[in-house]
Amino acid sequence: MRFTVAIDGPAAAGKGTISKAVARHFGFAHLDTGLLYRAVGAKVLAGAEPLSAALALVPEDLSDENLRTAAVAQAASKVAVLADVRTALTAFQQDFARRAGGAVLDGRDIGTVICPDADVKLFVTASAARRAERRYAELTARGDQTSFETVLADVEARDERDRSRATAPLLAAEDAALIDTSDMSIDEAVAAAIAKIASVKS
Ligand code: CDP
Numbered sequence: 001m002r003f004t005v006a007i008d009g010p011a012a013a014g015k016g017t018i019s020k021a022v023a024r025h026f027g028f029a030h031l032d033t034g035l036l037y038r039a040v041g042a043k044v045l046a047g048a049e050p051l052s053a054a055l056a057l058v059p060e061d062l063s064d065e066n067l068r069t070a071a072v073a074q075a076a077s078k079v080a081v082l083a084d085v086r087t088a089l090t091a092f093q094q095d096f097a098r099r100a101g102g103a104v105l106d107g108r109d110i111g112t113v114i115c116p117d118a119d120v121k122l123f124v125t126a127s128a129a130r131r132a133e134r135r136y137a138e139l140t141a142r143g144d145q146t147s148f149e150t151v152l153a154d155v156e157a158r159d160e161r162d163r164s165r166a167t168a169p170l171l172a173a174e175d176a177a178l179i180d181t182s183d184m185s186i187d188e189a190v191a192a193a194i195a196k197i198a199s200v201k202s
Pocket of ligand 1: 010011012013016033034035037038073076077078080106107108109110158159162
């Protein structure tokens, strides 16, 4: 059985948490595509050339703890502007989406570019302030020394770069269901996503 769920949305909207819960609920495999861009960004910060870094990516690169930092997030959104980097990462994502047993992929362009024929497309969003609050809590829980203002500025700068780039900009697919999590608990957001998928999957 093939079944693809595409979950897109701006920085720190809760896509990762929702995707993991959806994958667990339906028994699907999950790919956080942001990690691909973060892994390339981390290699560029270490001195690599973006396209070479993207072409040389191996699965172990995605489990580096360091990928969650704000510095790597910024580097990721800068390499994500490059069309050749995006092309280099496309086949891996599309192969993952087609795996037997179902797959959920979260990112920015899954419903628009990577999996335009996905069975379900969700666009998860929230106000920038709510997203920054959640990311601030996540980063400080990990021991990162940062401020709410810094996190908000990071989220807004990445959103602006992701929305305005020429290749695969952050955009809701026309047939995506919108989930605004600004006033939802994580359990409510997960329940909304599961209900939407269940209504299609039957
Ligand atoms: O977790 P968060 O929403 O903060 O970011 P992420 O999903 O890990 O993505 C990091 C960066 O990678 C984003 O700001 C985008 O620039 C880029 N990205 C992308 O361009 N396309 C994707 N499918 C996923 C991430």
